[in-house]
Structure formats: structure tokens, C-alpha cells
Amino acid sequence: MPKLGMEPIRKDALVKATISEIGRAGSLDVTVSQIARRAGMSPALAHHYFGSKEEMFLAAMRHILTLYGAEVRGALAAAEGPEARLRAILRASFSPGNFRREAVSAWLNFWVLAQTVPQARRLLAVYQRRLRSNLMSCLVPLSGDKAAALADGLGALIDGLYLREVLKSGPPDGLAAVATALNYLNSQLPGDDA
Numbered sequence: 001m002p003k004l005g006m007e008p009i010r011k012d013a014l015v016k017a018t019i020s021e022i023g024r025a026g027s028l029d030v031t032v033s034q035i036a037r038r039a040g041m042s043p044a045l046a047h048h049y050f051g052s053k054e055e056m057f058l059a060a061m062r063h064i065l066t067l068y069g070a071e072v073r074g075a076l077a078a079a080e081g082p083e084a085r086l087r088a089i090l091r092a093s094f095s096p097g098n099f100r101r102e103a104v105s106a107w108l109n110f111w112v113l114a115q116t117v118p119q120a121r122r123l124l125a126v127y128q129r130r131l132r133s134n135l136m137s138c139l140v141p142l143s144g145d146k147a148a149a150l151a152d153g154l155g156a157l158i159d160g161l162y163l164r165e166v167l168k169s170g171p172p173d174g175l176a177a178v179a180t181a182l183n184y185l186n187s188q189l190p191g192d193d194a
Contacts, residue, residue: 007049010039010041010045010049011049011050011059013039013040013041014035014036014039014041014046014049014050014056014059015056015059015060015063016039016063017035017036017038017039018030018035018056018057018059018060019060019063019064019102019103019106020038020102021034021035021038022057022060022102022105022106022109023101023102023103023104023105023106024102025105026105026166027105027109028057028109028112028113030053031043031053032046032047032053032056035053035056054113054117057109057110057113057120058117058119058120058123060106061106061110061113061120061123062123064098064103064106064107064110065123065126065127067097067098068092068093068098068127069130071092071095071097071098072088072089072092072093072134074092075088075089075091075092076088076089076134082137082138082139082140082141082142083138083142083189085137085138086135086138086139086142086185087182087185089131089134089135089138090154090158090178090181090182090185091178093158093177093181094161094174094175094177094178094181095174096174099162099165099172099174099177100171100172101171101172104162104165104166104172105166107162107166108162108163108166110123110124111124111159128155131155131158132151132152132155135150135151135154135155136148136151139151142189142190143188143189143190144190146188146190150185150188153184153188154181154184154185157180157181157184158181161177161180161181165177
């Protein structure tokens, strides 16, 4: 008989183990047994809580998106004015909590999963709409008619920096990624032509 109150603890352990295993493997080519072993439980228990490996992947991505969203909201709450808010979004996108090897690998594999799994595609679309909306709310006062194109460019740049990072060796360099994004932003904002 299961212990009362253990389900959320075990699910959390499985989600974190899923992220770790994806990061270790660099792909979705991990087994439920590997995930369960890392979480310190049996594969049968992992299946009991999630039903399938795909559901574990989706739960892991929801977890990553939740952490990312919380960090962006916190950064936005501390920033005043559209330019400071825009820079806060970019910094949060590459913070140590979001831009670590396991999370970067999970993102890459999430984009692959979204090609064939409708729930993953929906989660990715929600993330992209929220990011674009946040960027647009900052960019409209700063760049007027260029806001939509600039928001799309920044969104693509963020995704591209994650993609490039997963192909490098060593720990992710969030400071370099922020610098690249800010350089692009500075080159595109009106009044920064020098």
C-alpha cells in the first residue's frame, strides 16, 4: 500500500531524474528504467505515476517551463520601464537556473518531440506566445512599427543560442549568451546608431 503524501515527492523526483537523464544522454533515448534508477525507485512505480515515458518527458518540460516563467516574472517585477523589462527577460532566459546543461538538452529534445507529439507542440506554442507577448509589451514603446519583427528576431535568437549551446562542450555560458542577445537588441533599437 502506498504511503500517503509520497506521490508528489516521487513525481518530483522522477521529473528531476528525467531532466538529468536527458542531459546525460543528450537525447530522448533514455529508458524508464534509467530514469527510475536515478530517482531511486522501480520502473513499475515510474509507470504507475506517469503511465509512459512520453508523459515523463512532458512533465519534465512543464517543470522547466514553470521554473522559467517564475524567473521571468521575478525579473520583470524588479525592472522599471520597457527597456529594463526587456533586458530582464533576456537575462532570465540565460540565467544559471534556466541555462544549465540539463535544461538546454531538455529544450533541444523538447523541440524535436514537438514535431510529433501534439501535447508537446501545444506546450511549445504556449511558451512561444508568452515570450512574444512579453517581448512585444516592452518593444512597442521602444521601437514602434519594428516591434513585431524585433520580437520575432529576439525569440529566434534565444532559441538559436540554446541550440548552439547544446552543441558545445563544457558548462553553458549564460553571460556570453546574454551579451549576444543584448548586442543584437542594442543594434536594433532606435537611437543606438553610432
